[in-house]
Amino acid sequence: MDISPVFFYSFAAVAIAFSGMVVLKKSPIASALSLVIVFFCFGGLYAMLDAHLVAALQILVYAGAIMVLFIFVIMLLNIDAPSLDTMRAGRLGRFMIIALSIGLLSLFIWAFKETTPPASVGAFTPQRIQEAGGNTRVLSELLFSEYILPFELTSVLLLGAIVGAVAIAKRRST
């Protein structure tokens, strides 16, 4: 499997640039919309890795559903840039945050540079997945056999989250 370098670098560059925008933009809506672009770029990268289902889900779920939710929340809360200004860190704080981020980033770059990719390839190569009936089929079969416990637990988690949301949001008749 080879990834076309042109596509890889363009997707990666756009993703990094827009991730920067998410952090740096002052208006929350602009940040959220930059995040959409980042999600699309990730979708492109997944597609190039032959993970078409994950790419499609990335677009549908993240760029679609979750982003809509984000924007809803931002609009409902009506946050504008000035109200966020009070939360900005002072000069020293900002300097420390930047230094810490750069330090962490260089630690990660160093770790990934020092690590050679593992020699053995896992069981799920694109070719074998093709033979077994394609991404969607393999994923769904795994989800309902090998990964049944996490899959079902996710529903319990969502149920718990709903109860929590009700507890916070319900109007009480007192």
Add this chain to the structure above:
Amino acid sequence: MEGLQTIRPELLSISPEQLSALRPYFIIFGGTILAMILSVVRWMNPKWPLFILVLATLFAGIVDSFRLVPEAPLTLFNAMMISDGYSHLFNIVFMASAFFTVMASFRYLDREKLQYPEYYLLILFAVLGMMLMVSAQDLIVVFIALELMSLAVYTLVGFRRADRRSNEAAMKYFILGSAASAVFLYGSALLYGSTGTTGIKEILSFIQTHPTSMTPVYTLGAWLVILGFLFKVAAVPFHMWMPDVYEGAPTPITGFMTTGLKAAAFATLIRLLTSVGYGKGLSITLQAHLHDILWVSAVLTMILGNVVALTQTNLKRMLAYSSIAHTGYLIVGIIAGSGNEMGYGPVVMYLIAYAAMNLGAFIILTVLSSRDDSGLGLHDLSGLSRRHPWLAFGLAVFMFSMAGVPPTAGFAAKYVLFYSAVQANEIPLVIISVLCSAISVYYYLRVMVYMYMRDPSGSPSVNRIPVWSTLGIAAMVFLTLQLGLMPGKVVLAAKKVASSL
């Protein structure tokens, strides 16, 4: 090359033994669903039936788990979960902690006008999350269970919606906790990337057979996974959230967090630490790194927790800092865990003892607090021995226990823990711990001075003590003294379950 086999028939059925091992989880989940249905019926007030149902569920779960503790380990769901003595012993701790929290909450919720069914549901969800987390054998399951537990507790912390501090605490806890979860998740992704598996046991066996795969990325992943959990247990420097959250949360929930949540986080931390190869003599670098990180964190945690606790005048805040200090002792136990004959047994024992005494203390605080969780300053305790002699006696027992004075649970647990650290040749660490716990005697005893030697100030109100809370306090006093006088059985049980790790 043979084709992929994605459906393995043996995974599609559950044997009777597996079903029986899963029964406590089903009991709690079934109880949750029943309680959910009960809380939406319109033809009656669900308050009493719900309370009884929740208590019955938890009680049934505890009884069932006792049956399972001595059973042989059994893996479930494609080895994503394990049912062994370790997980079931901790399940008992979680369920018992929830049981007594619910008991203490009943009248509290009445008083605060918060008697809503969601409160009990969320406690049950949190318990289910803890139980699954401690029995998980796979990083994915650990993560989902962690989120289940955390989401429920975030909401419980902010349950007093009309109160600013409660809201602030919930928000802080939610944001920082989500960040910690993200750190944990990223660490798991790195571990998966370097070993090709998310199974806890599989990661260990993979690095045992492929020593060269302990790359920097692997080490980074191991760190991040551990750091995510150090946040949950509030070890310094990840402790900043804790005092505010403990102070802002409803008092019974604070008790639940210091006992159940803390035990769950520590129990899982131990599983994860052993799984990334700590204490297995695999890689000198990894061993030294993790050891040093934990060492520094333990020392800072103990010193900061104890010293700051000295200056606190609010009981809830004082207990929050003392909880940080106890986290420090527990990390000492974890450091020593790989180098002594008891293994991680002392940590297990300490968590049980800590749960008993802290739960008791927080039930008493719940009873003593006046509306909106105020009236928990040290001055409000003045002359408590005359107003409520039995409450004062109970609180005195718990304070002595936390300070580590015999014949209480705290003494037995500390003794076993420090002894294991001496065996593991961590002498400087033991000296620091003992000095720190000497400092702690000051602030615990100060509570006693206020209760027994000061005259009541102002016009102290005499609270009515709910019968449920009385039962809870009595049980915890009994347990604290029992564990202190005859710790042998629990120490042995703890050693036994920890040896299977």
